[in-house]
Every structure is written in C-alpha cells, then in structure tokens.
Amino acid sequence: MAGSLKAKTVNGLSWSLIDNLANQGITFIVGIVLARLLTPHEYGIIGIILIFLAIFNSLVDSGFSSALIRKTDARAVDYNTVFIVNLVLSLVLFAVLFLIAPAVGRYFDLPLLVPTLRVMGSIVIINALAIVQRTHLIKKIDFKTQTKVSVVASVSSGVLGIGMAYGGMGVWSLVAQQISRQLVNSLLLWLYNKEWTPKLEFSVRSFKELFNFGWKVMVVGMIGTVWEELYQGVIGKCYAPQTLGQFTRANQFRNIFSRNLATVVQRVSYPVLSSLQDNNDHLRESFRKIVRVTFFVSSVSMLMIGAVAKPMILVLIGEKWLQAVVFLRIICFSGLWNPLTYLNTNMLQVQGKSGVLLKLEILKRSIA
Secondary structure (H helix, E strand, O other): OHHHHHHHHHHHHHHHHHHHHHHHHHHHHHHHHHHHHOOHHHHHHHHHHHHHHHHHHHHHHOOHHHHHHHOOOOOHHHHHHHHHHHHHHHHHHHHHHHHHHHHHHHHOOOOOHHHHHHHHOHHHHHHHHHHHHHHHHHHOOOHHHHHHHHHHHHHHHHHHHHHHHHOOOOHHHHHHHHHHHHHHHHHHHHHHOOOOOOOOOOOHHHHHHHHHHHHHHHHHHHHHHHHHHHHHHHHHHHOOHHHHHHHHHHHHHHHHHHHHHHHHHHHHHHHHHHOOOOOHHHHHHHHHHHHHHHHHHHHHHHHHHHHOHHHHHHHHOOHHHOOHHHHHHHHHHHHOOHHHHHHHHHHHHHOOOHHHHHHHHHHHHHHO
C-alpha cells in the first residue's frame, strides 16, 4: 500500500511538474509575443476583468471540490450533486456579471470594459462544466491526462491569440485567448475522462455533508482571492490602466516560478495527504519532507528572479515594460512564502480543520 502510494505520488508530482512547466513555457512564450504586439493599457483592461473572474470562479466551486477530494468514500451521487450545484451557480453568477458590466465600466471609466467583461464572463460557465471532471482526476492522482489536456489548450489558444493580435484585434486577442483556453480544456477533460458522466441526480444529504466542510474552505478561498485581486482593483482605479498592465506583467513573471511551484505541490499533496489522514505518524513525516524540499526550491527561484529582473524584462518584452521591474523585485519576496502557505492550508483541510483555517485567514488578513 505504502509503495503504491509512493509511486502514485512520484508519478503525480512528475506529471504535474511537466504540466506546469510545459504550460507556463507555452504561456511565457505567447505572453512575450503578445506583450510586444499589445500595450500595457490593453493588459490593464484584462487585468480588471480577471479580478471578477477569479472571485466568481471561487464562488462557483464553493469548496465542494476540496470536500470531494477529502472524502474517501465519495459516490456517484456526490459527484452529480456537486456538478448540478456548480452549474446552477455559474449560470446565476454569469447573469450577475452581465448585468453589472455597465456599472463596472463607469467605475473604472473604461467603456470597453462592458463588452469585454460580458464576453469573458462565459468563462465562469465553461469552468463550472469541468470542475467535477478535474476533481475526479485529481482524486485519482491522475495528472498525466490533465497535462495532455492543458498543453493542447495552451498551444491552441496561444496560436489564436497571437494570430488575432497580428491582425490588429487589440484587447480582443487576449479575450479570445482566455476563452478558447478554458473551452478547449473543458472539452478535452470530458473527452478523455469517461469514468464519470453526470446524471440528473441531486442529494440533499450529500449537499449538506459536503457543504458543511466546503463552505469554510470557500470563504477562506474568497478572502484570499479578494485580497489578491484587491491590488489589481486599487491600481486600476487609482492609477492608469497602463500601470495595472505593468503590475500584471510583473505578477505573471513572479507566478511562473512561485505560484506554479505552489500549485504543483498543492494539487498533488492534497489527495496524497488525504489518503494518509488516518495514519498520523506517516502523515506528519510525509508533510515534513514535502515542506523542506518545496521551501528550498521556492527560495532559490524567487531570489534569482529578483536579482535578474531588469535584464530579463528588457531582453524579453522590451523597454516599454521597464516599470514592471520595480514591482517584480518587491513581489518576489512575497513569492518566497506561497508554497508554504499552500501546504499548511492543505494540512489543515486534510485534518478536517476548515474552521481553524477560516479563523487563521481572517486573523491574517486583518493584521495585513
């Protein structure tokens, strides 16, 4: 059993790492091309839209995916219940997003925000259709399938975005890239993962059981998301969209290493640690090993990125993005701690301490 779990963990980490490296490599190259074709102003518009998408996507999930992964005896009715909840919530939230778009455009004094926000709002529904499929694969520690799917989605959406940018489509090339990536990803997840197909089945008992754990995880995620996106909102409102575009590019460079390392470790360690929740000694030892390795890699990566920020940005995306250097150097220090934060969040969830997690999140953000 231990050998099998170790093999699954190593395999999961390997494929998850390949997934992130391949996708971020593709995204990085596509981003460099688009940054040379587009302006900070256009990236600023997309940065504002991503604030709403991040918050609304967190609401759609509502912590149910974490609850499903943690539940060792999850049944078909549990998956079906979560799928229906996700889909209904996404439709409601898309309608809300569509209605508030004019107010958002007026608030930021950007008329172009109205049509772009309404079109990109469809991502909320597209993502909702794939949440359970992705959760099913994560629970099985099957990251090989997810890697294949996401690489195809990244390449196809990147080609579309670059083609439209060369055609002079401006900000709409970024809109098309974002939507097509999520659409292809969702379609391929359905195509390759045929072990579970949804049925019109809803269980109140299952909903209550999963929501009892999930809602706290959702609130923690919402607080974290709002806090992260607050930077974008304040910069977009108090400064020019160009400044937000500079910050967004700096954040993307930082996340290539920090956020993606954290994501790889988080999504593999959570199902693995969840399977060990009844063996405290094994759980503790496994957690310590993961923490040591992860923090070493994240520290070295962030310090290196901060050190070479200026020549890296000048060479890769040009002098018009020079302001991003200052932002990148500062946020690299916060990136040091991302993997540790994610890992400790995982451990509290595995132990069923979502209430403690919520209290800590409120305390942490209040102090900050």
